[in-house]
Each structure stands twice: as structure tokens, then as C-alpha cells.
């Protein structure tokens with residue numbers, strides 16, 4: 214009672230927790246499931262085999278459970294059953310080979326399911342099939358109904374029928390019996406049997422019973438006749454005939470006769486077939502001829518071999534020599550090697566040579582380029598023509614005189630490339646570069662794209678004309694010599710030399726002569742002073758002078774020369790020293806002299822007053838250069854007037870001054886007052902200690918022309 218109470222309490226608890234009605238679901242658990250095979254898993258065909266599926270389920274209470282059982286074979290559902298008992302059986306009754314396989318079962322209650330173990334069942338042995346025929350006497354080609362059955366087998370079966378051990382029919386079916394229509398070929402006794410194969414396992418049964426069938430021959434076999442004989446010669450008449458001799462009238466409408474050669478039907482008819490030719494040809498008509506009669510599914514045939522011998526063999530065209538150059542002779546010959554002398558003589562064959570399908574009447578030809586083409590020949594005898602195979606003849610072109618050229622400029626002592634090329638000529642062409650008739654290189658060009666190229670170098674201009682090319686493409690006699698090479702040769706320049714006076718007076722011009730000993734014209738000379746470009750000139754001479762005006766300073770000069778060889782050559786630099794100009798030296802000398810004279814004159818005048826003076830008296834008072842102006846005043850007294858040019862700062866003033874000019878001016882002061890009526894030509898000359906003025910001194914016959922300049926530096930150059 215205690216147990217029952219506890220049980221009740223537990224159940225109540227369960228139902229409260231599950232929130233379910235106690236009547237709608239049972240409490241259970243599937244413990245195990247098991248598949249059993251009886252009497253064994255390996256049995257003979259025909260045995261009764263039982264599959265038993267059993268479960269062990271624990272359950273609460275005595276509620277009836279529904280067990281849903283399923284049996285599976287090779288994973289396919291075989292059978293299912295609902296019961297209220299925990300086991301179920303399934304019979305294989307009787308077991309056949311088709312039942313062999315893997316079995317298992319499953320059981321489901323509500324949503325709980327369990328699958329059993331697997332059992333492999335092998336059923337050995339197949340039933341021996343039974344062959345039954347509707348007729349045992351048939352005529353050739355007639356249909357015969359045959360049934361092969363294995364009544365006890367199940368599953369898909371493939372049945373095979375044999376006649377005299379040769380398979381005649383095969384058919385598969387899910388039934389254990391098939392009925393087929395057989396057509397037996399070959400008259401006489403024939404033994405028929407069948408067997409079957411299990412589609413799934415490929416297992417083959419034993420042969421069925423053998424049934425003897427008598428096949429009556431159908432007299433439709435054809436005959437073949439060949440006229441005049443199986444061995445003939447080309448040009449002979451040939452006839453082939455097929456006949457079916459004794460056809461039962463009843464069958465005549467169903468009969469057909471064919472004459473075939475290979476896949477071609479030459480002739481056909483209801484009862485006979487024939488074909489003939491007036492002129493048999495060896496290639497076309499030799500071979501196997503077949504006569505065939507056909508009635509429904511029945512066919513009978515016979516064949517014969519016909520040999521048509523050649524009247525003359527295919528002619529052969531020969532070209533001699535096989536390769537020919539223009540101007541060379543070649544011959545064409547056409548001949549058949551074999552002739553059937555029983556029918557014709559060799560001379561009975563007429564030959565023609567064709568060039569591009571047109572008759573070519575010559576057999577010996579001096580080749581022209583236009584003779585190139587496709588040649589063939591044809592022999593004809595007894596109106597049978599035979600063509601030779603075609604020969605493509607290409608008359609080779611002799612090489613033309615080669616051209617010789619260079620690319621770009623040729624520079625002495627620098628390698629360059631000479632090209633040789635002939636405009637015409639068949640390849641390969643062999644080019645030889647000659648220098649003074651001596652070979653210097655050989656090149657063989659094999660295609661039009663190829664150019665013979667030779668790398669050479671020369672060191673004198675004349676050498677360029679020593680090169681020639683020679684080309685040949687057909688031995689020595691085809692040699693062609695080209696013209697000599699004509700190309701511009703550029704001689705690189707020698708180092709230029711600069712000539713310049715090493716020393717010169719300031720303000721004078723400086724001739725800078727730049728010259729080269731060797732080198733092609735034109736030349737571009739460029740002069741530099743202290744690395745700055747002075748001037749550049751393009752010229753057709755090897756020597757050029759550039760004149761620098763008003764040289765004022767010591768400088769370093771050099772020149773550069775370049776020609777088409779494009780190598781810049783530079784002279785050695787040369788330094789030119791600049792000295793005082795001559796007139797400055799003279800001026801200084803004069804000035805010193807006059808100063809001395811003036812002092813002496815002054816001394817003399819201060820003592821006895823000697824008044825005789827000429828109208829033209831040169832009176833010059835030179836004041837020693839003041840430190841701030843460094844200037845020298847020169848006064849020249851003319852009879853007419855005095856020209857005074859004053860150059861101060863940047864302005865120059867030219868003044869005609871009366872002799873009554875302001876004598877208070879210290880610069881212009883003359884001690885001699887008697888000369889006041891005269892015009893004075895005065896120049897203020899400013900001298901620098903290191904004179905660099907380039908002003909060219911212009912000296913008049915009776916005037917001293919001078920320019921007074923401020924201490925500005927000399928203009929660089931004019």
C-alpha cells in the first residue's frame with residue numbers, strides 16, 4: 214500500500230509538473246529493440262523465413278500502448294504494422310534469392326522511436342527456368358513465340374534466349390515470366406534454351422530445358438555471275454549479275470535483290486539485279502561485289518572479287534633537273550612504267566604535258582621566271598586517260614647586282630655597318646663583302662626579311678670607296694658584283710689650337726684664331742674667355758679668327774671645335790696680358806717732358822722779360838694730378854679757337870670757349886695772358902694709374918684730341 218501511495222504521489226507530482234491530463238499520455242520508456250531471423254540468416258531458396266521484431270518497454274500503469282512496427286530491407290520500408298503487443302513478425306514465404314539483403318526494424322510509440330540491429334539475409338539458389346515454344350517447326354525468317362518463366366522468383370529478372378548456343382534475344386521484366394518473338398536464321402535443326410539473371414545481384418540461373426526446333430530453309434539464296442571473267446584488263450567489258458533462282462511464287466512479292474559494291478548499291482530488283490560497264494577501270498572497278506536477297510528479316514548474300522588489271526600504269530612526270538634557275542635548261546618527261554602488252558604496245562599511249570591545266574607543248578625548255586607553275590601529264594590509251602600527280606615547279610631567279618649602303622654617317626675609326634642587298638633573286642643568297650677585292654665577310658640571307666650586315670671600321674677617308682658587295686645564289690657563275698660604296702665619311706677633329714697675341718695694349722683688338730689640323734667640314738668653332746662663351750660660328754673652314762675689340766683686362770681664352778662626328782674638342786687655354794696703350798705712354802712721357810720744359814721756361818721768364826711770342830704757341834700747364842680727381846689738363850692753343858670737351862660724370866660737354874674765358878679757373882689757367890685772344894682747344898684727360906681706357910686715340914695733324922673721362926671703368930668691349 215505504501216508503494217502504491219508513493220506511486221500515486223509521484224504520478225500526481227509528474228502530472229502537475231507536466232501540466233497534463235493524467236488520462237491522455239502514458240509514462241513509458243523503450244529499453245531495447247531486437248530483430249531476429251528464423252530459422253537462419255543463410256538459407257536455401259524456398260525456405261520459409263520469419264523476421265521477428267521485439268521490443269522491451271517499461272511503463273507505468275496498465276494503459277494500452279500502440280506499437281508502430283516497421284521492417285526495412287536495404288533501407289527501404291518493407292512492411293509496417295500497428296499492434297498493442299510488443300512484438301511483430303513478417304514472413305518471407307518462400308524466401309527467394311531476390312530476398313537477400315540487409316534487414317532491420319524500428320518501433321515507435323508516440324514520439325519515441327528505436328531502431329533495431331541489422332541482419333544480413335542470404336538466400337542461395339535460383340529456380341531453373343522453363344522454356345515453352347508455340348511451334349516446333351518453322352520456316353526461315355518466320356517469327357516464333359517463346360516463353361521463359363521462373364514462376365517462383367521475384368524481383369526484376371533479365372531473360373536470355375539462345376539458339377544453338379548463340380544468344381538470339383534478351384529481355385528484362387519485373388514479372389517472373391516473359392514472352393518473346395524469335396526469328397531463326399539458318400535452316401536445319403536448332404536447339405533453343407533460356408536462362409535468367411537476377412537484376413540486383415547479377416546472379417545467373419541454370420539453363421532451362423532445351424527445345425529442338427526444325428527450321429525449314431527458304432530458297433531465296435542469290436547467285437552471282439561475273440562476265441567475261443573475274444580477272445580482266447582495263448578497257449574490257451564487265452558485267453555482274455545477281456539472281457534468285459527458285460522463288461516460291463507466294464513469297465515473290467516480299468523479295469528484293471541487291472547488287473552492292475562496298476556501300477554503294479549498283480543495282481536492285483524484285484528478283485534479280487545486274488550492272489555492266491563497257492570499259493572497266495582498274496582503280497574504280499576492281500574489288501568485291503556482293504549479291505544480297507532480302508525477305509522481311511531474312512537476308513542471304515554471296516560475294517565475288519573482281520580484279521581489273523591496269524592497261525598502263527599511272528604516268529609519272531619527271532622534271533630534270535628538279536631545281537632550275539632562269540636561263541638554265543630543263544626537260545619534262547612523262548611515262549607509264551607498266552603496260553599490259555596483251556592489249557597495247559608502249560607506243561599506243563599518247564602523252565600530253567599540262568602546265569596549269571593547259572597543254573604545254575615543249576619538253577626541253579630554257580627556264581624563264583614565267584615557266585613557274587603546276588605541271589602534270591596525262592597518258593591516253595584506248596580512250597582511257599590517266600593523270601600523273603602534279604609537280605609545282607618554281608623557276609628560281611638569279612640574283613641581281615647587290616646594292617651596298619651604310620646607315621647614317623661613317624666616322625673614321627668608329628665601327629659602322631655596311632648592308633648588302635639584291636633587289637631580285639631566289640633565296641638563299643650569299644653575300645660577300647669585299648674590300649679591295651679581298652673578302653671581308655660572308656652572310657647568307659634565307660628570306661626576304663634578312664639583310665646582309667657587316668661591321669667594319671676605316672681609318673682613312675679613301676677607304677670607304679674600297680668596299681663592294683658580291684652576291685650569288687647559284688654557284689660561282691651567278692656571282693654579281695655591286696658598285697663601290699659611296700658614303701659620306703666624317704673625319705673626327707684634331708685638337709683645336711688657339712693663337713692669340715700673348716700680350717697687347719689695352720683697347721686694341723685681339724685676334725683669336727682657332728684652327729684644327731684635321732677634321733671634316735663644316736665645323737662649329739666656339740670661343741671662350743674665362744669660361745664664358747664669347748662667340749660661336751659654323752664654318753666651312755678649318756681656321757677661323759674671332760676678333761675681340763677693346764681688350765681691357767688680362768684674360769684666359771680657349772676655343773672649342775665640333776663637327777658631325779660630334780665629339781667636342783677643346784684647345785689649351787691661353788692667357789693674354791694687357792698693357793698701357795702706346796698713346797698713354799707717349800702722353801705720360803710728353804707730360805713729364807713739358808713739365809720740365811715749363812719749369813725751365815718759368816725760370817727763364819722770371820728773370821728777363823722776353824715778350825716775343827708766336828701766334829701759335831703750345832702752352833700747356835699741367836697740374837699734377839690732384840689726389841681727388843687724378844686729372845690732367847691739356848690745353849692746345851689754335852689759331853682759330855679752342856675745342857674743349859669735358860667729360861664729367863656721365864655727361865660730356867663740348868664747349869667752344871673764347872680766350873677771354875674765366876682765367877680764375879685753376880684748371881684752365883695759363884700763365885701766359887697774352888694768348889687770351891686766341892681760342893683754346895683744351896681737353897681734360899683723366900688718367901688712371903693703370904690705364905685701361907680703350908678709347909682709341911685719334912690724333913689730328915695739328916690738334917691733340919683727347920677725351921676727359923671720369924674714372925669709370927672701360928667698357929667691356931665694343
Ligand SMILES: *[C@@H]1O[C@H](CO)[C@@H](O)[C@H](O)[C@H]1NC(C)=O
Nearest residue numbers: 279280281282293294295296
Ligand atoms: C499506425 O498508426 C499511426 C498513428 O496512428 C498511423 O499514422 C499509421 O498509418 C498506422 N499504420 C498502419 C499500418 O496502420
Ligand SMILES: *[C@@H]1O[C@H](CO)[C@@H](O)[C@H](O)[C@H]1NC(C)=O
Nearest residue numbers: 338339340341417418419420
Ligand atoms: C544449377 O544446378 C545444379 C545442379 O544441377 C545446382 O547444384 C546448382 O545450385 C544450380 N545453380 C543455381 C544457380 O541454381
Ligand SMILES: *[C@@H]1O[C@H](CO)[C@@H](O)[C@H](O)[C@H]1NC(C)=O
Nearest residue numbers: 386387388389390391392393
Ligand atoms: C506482368 O505481370 C502483370 C501483373 O503481375 C500482368 O498484368 C502483366 O500482363 C504481366 N506482363 C507480362 C508480359 O507477362
Ligand SMILES: *[C@@H]1O[C@H](CO)[C@@H](O)[C@H](O)[C@H]1NC(C)=O
Nearest residue numbers: 377398399400401402403404
Ligand atoms: C545447330 O546445332 C546442331 C547440332 O549441333 C546442328 O546439327 C545444326 O546444323 C545447327 N544449326 C545451325 C543453323 O547451325
Ligand SMILES: *[C@@H]1O[C@H](CO)[C@@H](O)[C@H](O)[C@H]1NC(C)=O
Nearest residue numbers: 454456482483484485486487
Ligand atoms: C530479271 O528480272 C526481270 C524482271 O524483274 C526479268 O524480266 C528478266 O528476265 C530477269 N533477268 C534474268 C537474267 O533472269
Ligand SMILES: *[C@@H]1O[C@H](CO)[C@@H](O)[C@H](O)[C@H]1NC(C)=O
Nearest residue numbers: 523525526527549550551552
Ligand atoms: C608494275 O608491275 C609490276 C608487276 O606487275 C608491279 O610489281 C609494279 O608495282 C608495277 N609498277 C607500277 C608503277 O605500277
Ligand SMILES: *[C@@H]1O[C@H](CO)[C@@H](O)[C@H](O)[C@H]1NC(C)=O
Nearest residue numbers: 567570571589590591599600
Ligand atoms: C587530268 O588532267 C586534265 C588536264 O590537266 C584535267 O582536265 C582533268 O581534270 C584531270 N583529271 C583528273 C581526274 O584529275
Ligand SMILES: *[C@@H]1O[C@H](CO)[C@@H](O)[C@H](O)[C@H]1NC(C)=O
Nearest residue numbers: 626648669670671672673676
Ligand atoms: C688603319 O687600320 C688598319 C687596319 O684596318 C691598320 O693596319 C692601320 O695601321 C691603320 N692605320 C692607322 C694610321 O691607324
Ligand SMILES: *[C@@H]1O[C@H](CO)[C@@H](O)[C@H](O)[C@H]1NC(C)=O
Nearest residue numbers: 678696697698699700701702
Ligand atoms: C655619291 O653620292 C652623292 C650623293 O649621294 C653623289 O652626288 C655622288 O655623285 C656619288 N658619287 C659616286 C661616285 O657615285
Ligand SMILES: *[C@@H]1O[C@H](CO)[C@@H](O)[C@H](O)[C@H]1NC(C)=O
Nearest residue numbers: 721722723724725758759760
Ligand atoms: C686681325 O685679323 C683681321 C682679319 O681677320 C686683320 O685684318 C687684322 O689686321 C688683324 N689684327 C691683328 C692685330 O692682327
